[in-house]
Amino acid sequence: MAKEMIAMLLAGGQGSRLYALTQELAKPAVPFGGKYRIIDFPLSNCVNSGIDTVGILTQYQPLVLNEYIGNGQPWDLDRLYGGVHVLPPYQKASGSDWYKGTANAIYQNISFIERYDPEYVIILSGDQICKQDYSDFLKFHKEKNAEFSVAVMEVPWEEAPRFGLMVADETDRITEFQEKPKQPKSNLASMGIYIFNWDILKKYLEEDEADPNSENDFGNNIIPNLLRDNRRMYAYRFNGYWKDVGTIASLWEANMEILDPEHSGINLFDEDWKIYSRNSGMNGHKINTGAVVENSMLTDGCRIKGTVKHSILFAGVHVEEGAVIEDAVVMGGSTIKSGAVVKHCIVAENVTIGENAIVGAMPTETENGVATIGSGITIGDNAKIGPNAMIMRNVEGGEEKC
Amino acid sequence: MLNSNTNALGVIFPNSYDALVPELVNVRLMASIPFASRYRLIDFILSSMAHCDINKISVMVNNNYHSLMDHLDSGREWDLVRKNGGLHIFPPFAEKTSAKPYIGRVGALASLLDFLRDQKEKYVVITDTNLVVNFDFKAMIQAHIDSGADVTVAYNEQEIPESLMKNLSNDKGFYYNFDIKDGRVTKIYVNSRDAGVKNFSMNIFVVERELLIDLINTASVRGQEYFERDVLLPQLGKLNVQAYKYDGYMARIWDTKSYFDENMRLLDDYNLDALFSGAPIYTKIRDDNPTRYIEGAKVQNVMAADGCVIEGEVENSVLFRGVKIAKGARVKNSILMQGSVVEAGADIEYLVMDKNVTITAGKEMKGTNTFPVYIGKFQTV
Numbered sequence: 001m002a003k004e005m006i007a008m009l010l011a012g013g014q015g016s017r018l019y020a021l022t023q024e025l026a027k028p029a030v031p032f033g034g035k036y037r038i039i040d041f042p043l044s045n046c047v048n049s050g051i052d053t054v055g056i057l058t059q060y061q062p063l064v065l066n067e068y069i070g071n072g073q074p075w076d077l078d079r080l081y082g083g084v085h086v087l088p089p090y091q092k093a094s095g096s097d098w099y100k101g102t103a104n105a106i107y108q109n110i111s112f113i114e115r116y117d118p119e120y121v122i123i124l125s126g127d128q129i130c131k132q133d134y135s136d137f138l139k140f141h142k143e144k145n146a147e148f149s150v151a152v153m154e155v156p157w158e159e160a161p162r163f164g165l166m167v168a169d170e171t172d173r174i175t176e177f178q179e180k181p182k183q184p185k186s187n188l189a190s191m192g193i194y195i196f197n198w199d200i201l202k203k204y205l206e207e208d209e210a211d212p213n214s215e216n217d218f219g220n221n222i223i224p225n226l227l228r229d230n231r232r233m234y235a236y237r238f239n240g241y242w243k244d245v246g247t248i249a250s251l252w253e254a255n256m257e258i259l260d261p262e263h264s265g266i267n268l269f270d271e272d273w274k275i276y277s278r279n280s281g282m283n284g285h286k287i288n289t290g291a292v293v294e295n296s297m298l299t300d301g302c303r304i305k306g307t308v309k310h311s312i313l314f315a316g317v318h319v320e321e322g323a324v325i326e327d328a329v330v331m332g333g334s335t336i337k338s339g340a341v342v343k344h345c346i347v348a349e350n351v352t353i354g355e356n357a358i359v360g361a362m363p364t365e366t367e368n369g370v371a372t373i374g375s376g377i378t379i380g381d382n383a384k385i386g387p388n389a390m391i392m393r394n395v396e397g398g399e400e401k402c
Numbered sequence: 403m404l405n406s407n408t409n410a411l412g413v414i415f416p417n418s419y420d421a422l423v424p425e426l427v428n429v430r431l432m433a434s435i436p437f438a439s440r441y442r443l444i445d446f447i448l449s450s451m452a453h454c455d456i457n458k459i460s461v462m463v464n465n466n467y468h469s470l471m472d473h474l475d476s477g478r479e480w481d482l483v484r485k486n487g488g489l490h491i492f493p494p495f496a497e498k499t500s501a502k503p504y505i506g507r508v509g510a511l512a513s514l515l516d517f518l519r520d521q522k523e524k525y526v527v528i529t530d531t532n533l534v535v536n537f538d539f540k541a542m543i544q545a546h547i548d549s550g551a552d553v554t555v556a557y558n559e560q561e562i563p564e565s566l567m568k569n570l571s572n573d574k575g576f577y578y579n580f581d582i583k584d585g586r587v588t589k590i591y592v593n594s595r596d597a598g599v600k601n602f603s604m605n606i607f608v609v610e611r612e613l614l615i616d617l618i619n620t621a622s623v624r625g626q627e628y629f630e631r632d633v634l635l636p637q638l639g640k641l642n643v644q645a646y647k648y649d650g651y652m653a654r655i656w657d658t659k660s661y662f663d664e665n666m667r668l669l670d671d672y673n674l675d676a677l678f679s680g681a682p683i684y685t686k687i688r689d690d691n692p693t694r695y696i697e698g699a700k701v702q703n704v705m706a707a708d709g710c711v712i713e714g715e716v717e718n719s720v721l722f723r724g725v726k727i728a729k730g731a732r733v734k735n736s737i738l739m740q741g742s743v744v745e746a747g748a749d750i751e752y753l754v755m756d757k758n759v760t761i762t763a764g765k766e767m768k769g770t771n772t773f774p775v776y777i778g779k780f781q782t783v
Contacts, residue, residue, distance in 0.1 A: 034692035284439030
């Protein structure tokens with residue numbers, strides 16, 4: 001039985017620009033938005049769009065990601081035929097390879113895709129926060145009788161040079177692709193989400209693999225080759241919320257934007273487009289007498305005795321008396337001890353911030369760094385962590401880090 | 403099999419004591435009454451059983467059980483989807499010979515006899531669901547084995563609540579307390595009106611499966627209905643019925659007021675930790691987003707689940723999933739079940755709002771500490 005479209009989700013990236021957060025964690029497994037991990041967004045989009053078969057390409061630090069995905073049940077992707085499958089690189093009869101590039105990762109799993117005999121394959125990226133109906137995208141792809149379509153966002157012209165840009169004619173047909181050009185001819189940035197006709201994708205993957213000089217990358221190799229051959233390529237304009245959370249600053253910002261869904265952030269309160277995640281199983285959160293909670297998001301297991309302003313707290317965060325949290329993202333299981341001040345920063349999972357310690361600082365005109373504390377770290381009592389600090393080792397009491 | 407396997411079946415009676423909370427069970431049964439911001443009462447017993455490796459569980463529903471079936475579904479959230487065992491819901495069925503479904507435990511268990519005969523587990527654990535407790539069934543089964551009892555029954559020492567004495571007449575149901583000598587139950591009192599601290603039955607039983615089959619077989623042939631009153635009580639001389647004292651954290655629901663009080667009691671961190679610091683309590687997953695506190699919200703001493711949007715003032719309250727409290731609204735000493743809405747400027751105190759109740763803008767509504775006002779599901783005030 002053939003599937004109309006299956007999804008291949010690229011989740012092998014290290015996310016090296018997230019430093020302390022991705023020391024032992026693949027980027028798609030990075031927590032986001034109070035109770036999610038980044039990968040919940042593309043997975044939920046898939047199931048909400050009617051895609052029931054997803055291959056997840058993993059490579060870097062896959063342990064947490066593998067355990068999190070499990071059998072796919074939280075996303076309703078535990079299926080008899082299809083469902084979610086984690087696809088790490090594997091040994092073959094003749095040699096074995098790590099995934100050399102995004103295209104090679106798919107190439108090595110051609111046999112997985114062929115089990116489902118799909119007409120279309122959608123390539124997704126595991127490092128974006130976005131709610132998107134892929135079935136609308138597929139509809140566009142079919143209407144254009146395209147062989148390849150790419151989802152694009154209009155970006156401000158001055159920012160265009162940071163992106164891979166699609167130059168398209170009035171019918172949305174792509175005529176040129178510019179990777180981070182100095183002189184942009186378009187402001188349509190590629191979101192890294194592609195729909196291919198499977199026969200075309202397979203052909204170009206095999207060609208690409210045969211080319212010893214190729215980097216085996218979609219952006220650098222496959223798309224230019226499709227253009228060279230004058231394939232029917234179209235740009236699909238997406239105008240919902242989309243955010244690449246590849247850096248500490250953008251991850252922090254995307255979290256903060258959730259607190260303002262009416263204007264800037266992603267709306268997580270959408271009953272028709274739920275984002276699914278694996279549940280913490282903790283009891284409801286508790287705000288004590290004397291605590292202050294303003295303009296924030298809390299989830300199960302949080303225990304608040306101090307002050308929380310304009311912050312996102314994940315499951316099981318404890319904020320003791322007199323502690324102050326502002327403009328911060330505090331991930332699951334972390335404890336902020338009494339009198340500690342935590343501002344404008346990201347605190348990863350299972351961190352302990354000691355009594356009266358100071359972490360981060362509100363931005364000033366000259367300084368707007370987002371201090372970051374890696375997972376499992378203990379910050380000693382009275383320690384001081386500067387706004388640009390990236391903490392990957394325990395900090396002793398009274399010590400200063402900047 | 404490993405030694406850690408408990409070798410016991412679970413049998414749960416979700417309709418027990420429905421008559422005590424008529425409002426709360428109007429659209430449901432005791433087991434599916436929402437509790438502690440994100441749970442249903444049955445979650446506590448079911449999670450406790452699952453943690454004690456009792457993973458072949460029969461839920462003997464009698465009536466009003468749609469909400470419970472929706473909640474339990476396949477039992478996956480409690481890790482009770484198993485090839486061998488798992489969760490089974492047994493609805494009543496009328497025998498060829500009688501058109502009525504069973505009334506008491508004996509009739510229910512009689513309908514389960516064929517199932518019980520086919521099992522291999524040595525013990526059966528029997529419970530109701532009006533208890534909120536993180537219970538160690540393994541310890542109780544061990545005590546049963548160590549004492550050589552025929553039947554072991556759990557109890558705690560407490561006063562029998564006045565309203566229970568007042569409300570529970572023999573036509574509505576029974577509660578039991580015991581005289582105990584050297585651990586053995588020597589006398590069972592049924593619906594005793596005698597005040598003071600008693601050995602108050604929790605109606606949790608451990609009994610060998612083979613013996614249970616014999617007892618139920620005999621009792622059902624005689625047309626008896628109630629396990630404690632008709633089976634145990636007359637045979638106390640013959641059967642070794644041992645009492646198992648429980649002194650951990652427990653909430654018993656015996657009327658709407660106790661339901662209100664026991665929710666409120668969890669606003670004390672000491673109690674919250676006592677109930678939840680053990681094995682986790684599982685429940686149905688709703689995939690709500692985290693709860694959002696908007697600028698201007700004022701919250702003091704509140705327990706809340708996910709999916710709420712709070713813009714107004716809330717104090718001493720328990721909020722279930724998806725509750726919305728608008729700007730300028732005041733909520734105090736209240737329990738707001740799933741999907742309740744308090745519109746702008748409304749002012750409420752001492753309310754128990756069932757699911758999807760709306761208090762419209764500017765309305766004022768107040769119960770009292772001794773008499774919290776209950777508002778039925780889907781009502782708009």
